[in-house]
Amino acid sequence: MRVPFVKMHGLGNDFVVLDARGERLPTMTPSTAAALANRRTGIGCDQVILLEPSEAADFRMRIFNSDGGEVEACGNASRAVALLHGAEALVETAGGTIRVQPANGGARVDMGVPRFGWEDIPLAYAMDTLTMPVGWEALESPSAVNVGNPHVVFFVEDCDALPLEALGPRIERDPLFPERVNVNVATVESRRRIRLRVWERGAGLTRACGTGACATAVAAMRRRLVEREVEVQLPGGVLTIAWGEDGRITMAGPAAEAYRGSFEWDDFA
Structure with missing residues (x-):
C-alpha cells in the first residue's frame, strides 16, 4: 500500500x-x-x-x-x-x-488546563510539585506539571551550560517518574522572557518542545518569576505562552x- x-x-x-x-x-x-x-x-x-x-x-x-x-x-x-x-x-x-x-x-x-497533583504527573510517591525536594547533580528543586504529558522543570543560571544530553536521559528514566518524564532546563532572563532547552521523553534533545515551553512558563508563573504572558526562547525559535485567568494555557508560534x-x-x- x-x-x-x-x-x-x-x-x-x-x-x-x-x-x-x-x-x-x-x-x-x-x-x-x-x-x-x-x-x-x-x-x-x-x-x-x-x-x-x-x-x-x-x-x-x-x-x-x-x-x-x-x-x-x-x-x-x-x-x-x-x-x-x-x-x-x-x-x-x-x-x-x-x-x-x-x-x-x-x-x-x-x-487546556495544567495539572499539578503528584498523582497527575505522575510521581512514584507524594510530594510538593512546586518545589520538589529532589536533585540530580547540578539540577535541584524542580517543579513538575502535566500539560497533556509530564514535565519536570529546573530553573538554572545558564541553561546552555548544563550537560543536558547526559542528565536528561537519567532523569527521564528515574524511578520517581513511572511513565518517564520530559526534562526542561530554563533560565529566566526577564519578567517576560525565558530561555529553555528540553530533553524530550522518547526523542532526546530537541530544537523545540511546545508542551515543554507551556510547562516551563506555567512553572515560572507559579513561582512568581514571570508575568502571565511570556516569550520562551528555544534553540529553534520563540513561542509565546499565556496562562489565562480561566486557567487555560494558550501557545502561539x-x-x-x-x-x-x-x-x-x-x-x-
Whole structure:
C-alpha cells in the first residue's frame, strides 16, 4: 500500500504527518513509527503524527516519538496540524481535547488546563510539585506539571551550560517518574522572557518542545518569576505562552510544511 505523507516542522521540531481521516491505514505499531522516524533508513523525524476520525472532536491526533512510543501531547505538532488542516478545529489527543487555529504563518493552540497533583504527573510517591525536594547533580528543586504529558522543570543560571544530553536521559528514566518524564532546563532572563532547552521523553534533545515551553512558563508563573504572558526562547525559535485567568494555557508560534512524498507501508511494517 502506497501512503502519502507531509513533512512538517515547528521551530525545527519535525514531523511525518499521515492523514487517515479519509482513507484508513494499516495499524500503526511502535516498530513502524520508529522505522519511519529513523533519519538514516526512514523518512526521518522527531515524531510521527497520525490523524484519524474522532467522535468527540473534529479529528484525532496520535503522536509517536522517534523511539516508537506513543505519547499524549505535542504542542509543536498541534501547530503544524492546524496549518495543515487550514481552519479552526477541536482535536482529540490522548492528553485531552485541544483547540487549534491557524494564525500568522503558524497557529494558536488552546492547550487546556495544567495539572499539578503528584498523582497527575505522575510521581512514584507524594510530594510538593512546586518545589520538589529532589536533585540530580547540578539540577535541584524542580517543579513538575502535566500539560497533556509530564514535565519536570529546573530553573538554572545558564541553561546552555548544563550537560543536558547526559542528565536528561537519567532523569527521564528515574524511578520517581513511572511513565518517564520530559526534562526542561530554563533560565529566566526577564519578567517576560525565558530561555529553555528540553530533553524530550522518547526523542532526546530537541530544537523545540511546545508542551515543554507551556510547562516551563506555567512553572515560572507559579513561582512568581514571570508575568502571565511570556516569550520562551528555544534553540529553534520563540513561542509565546499565556496562562489565562480561566486557567487555560494558550501557545502561539510558527509552523511550516517542508515537503510531501509517499512510501510503501510494507517497507516499514
